[in-house]
Amino acid sequence: MNDPWWIVAIKAIGIVLLVLTWQIINVWFERRVLGKMQQRKGPIMNGPFGLGQTLGDGLKFLLKEDFAPGMVDKVLYTLAPLIAGVSAFTAWSVIPLGGQVNMFGVETRLQVADLPVSALVLLAAASTAVYGFVLAGYSSQSPYSLLGSMRSSAQMISYEISMGLSYVAVFLYAGSMSTGQIVEAQGLPLFGANPLGLQQWYWLLLLPSFVIYVISMLGESNRVPFDLPECESELVSGHITEYTGFRYAIFYLTEYINMTTLSAIVTTLFLGGYKAIWPLGFIFPDTGYWGLLWFVIKVQLFIFFFVWVRASLPRFRYDQFMGLGWKWLIPISLGWVMVIALLRALTNHGLLQGPLLWILIGVVVLGLIAVTFLGGEEVKDEPVVDDGPFDAFAGGYPVPPMPGQTLPELADVVAGSSIDTDHAAAAASDDHRKDA
Incomplete structure (x- = not known):
């Protein structure tokens, strides 16, 4: 202009x-x-x-x-x-x-x-x-x-x-x-x-x-x-x-x-x-x-x-x-x-007409259907092998169990010898949060 x-x-x-x-x-x-x-x-x-x-x-x-x-x-x-x-x-x-x-x-x-x-x-x-x-x-x-x-x-x-x-x-x-x-x-x-x-x-x-x-x-x-x-x-x-x-x-x-x-x-x-x-x-x-x-x-x-x-x-x-x-x-x-x-390339060369057009459209539609509905199988998470008792406070913070892990019963926790360690870790965690 x-x-x-x-x-x-x-x-x-x-x-x-x-x-x-x-x-x-x-x-x-x-x-x-x-x-x-x-x-x-x-x-x-x-x-x-x-x-x-x-x-x-x-x-x-x-x-x-x-x-x-x-x-x-x-x-x-x-x-x-x-x-x-x-x-x-x-x-x-x-x-x-x-x-x-x-x-x-x-x-x-x-x-x-x-x-x-x-x-x-x-x-x-x-x-x-x-x-x-x-x-x-x-x-x-x-x-x-x-x-x-x-x-x-x-x-x-x-x-x-x-x-x-x-x-x-x-x-x-x-x-x-x-x-x-x-x-x-x-x-x-x-x-x-x-x-x-x-x-x-x-x-x-x-x-x-x-x-x-x-x-x-x-x-x-x-x-x-x-x-x-x-x-x-x-x-x-x-x-x-x-x-x-x-x-x-x-x-x-x-x-x-x-x-x-x-x-x-x-x-x-x-x-x-x-x-x-x-x-x-x-x-x-x-x-x-x-x-x-x-x-x-x-x-x-x-x-x-x-x-x-x-x-x-x-x-x-x-x-x-x-x-x-x-x-x-x-x-x-x-x-x-x-x-x-x-x-566009086929159109510019005059090839996109007649039966070829419908064949190409059919291939594109089938390809889209295949990609949409026939994808790979969903990969499911494998359960974690439970190789011992799960301690939710082992790192000082409460952690939810992974699939396959279960929280121990309250009676077992009270009777266990690690209860003092768990309470100490939890207390240290609370002090850390208060300081922060």
Whole structure:
């Protein structure tokens, strides 16, 4: 796009104002939706419909004393939220919000910039945010913060692999990495003669990639049920435990911007971007500034999905969370990418037609059935051989018995000669806990 510099500046400033204003609405929107789902009202007192509550919280963060503990690394401690905040805004520079419009007499698109590798810019911007979380935990010099940052880095790296593989299927099908061209490719008719106006949205054509991306974006955003880096029940508040005031507000704002950004990416790659929702496109077209309206509606529906998941699902255990990414999402993504590459290669050479098409579809379906229902037998835990009396307090702390072990009868324990040793170990354990 060869826009004048002042048009680029207007679009860049407009994007920042749009995203910031949108987050004020999203915070209020999440509280109201959670309130309805939990049979309460949510914010209703301050301003119309409670909208003033979010503005009050923002002013509280700005006016609150911003201090840092004495043991932190001041430079990295301040740099961490800035990195996270800048990364959250960067992705919006290549997301198309609409089609061709007339802006102050200049024909341009509602997109700040479009590159041949714009989709990779989206992935790179999401990957850069992990540095902010890691530096926040490292610079805080706190064990809770450090553990939270380590979880965050492992989590984002793991789920970025499956997220990137879901991008690959879109690249192969669209034949481009440009976000603008990917949206335009989804505007093509679904069938040759298409009187109904159906379009090639990739959420249906690439359904496995769409499902994998939706799961991965929940893990990428550190939201429930994947909020392991800042879970209050274990790590107080994770990597942001030692933050307060304006620096805490940046992390808080970044979480909502990331949620909106990931919803905008899935809208761009799988839901036709600013294309109108069928069949409403016959009444409200997606040309000009109408495309921005359709884009906002789709993104807001996915933000509602984020809130719905938060109200519905509990937090995963860390091993379950990592196992889902490495044992399921990544292998399935790799297999699906190989299938899409084979289909595109056969299509480009004119071989995917007639009986060969149905044979290939049958092989893929049978393979999926075999993987799903004919997996290996479940490995059962072998019982532990009981080679002697089990002492639950042998190490000074009460330990439950393993399978195959049984606790001795109370009479046997009283009559045994080791009762004094057990009481001494238990007393030492209690003293240790009191000292701690």
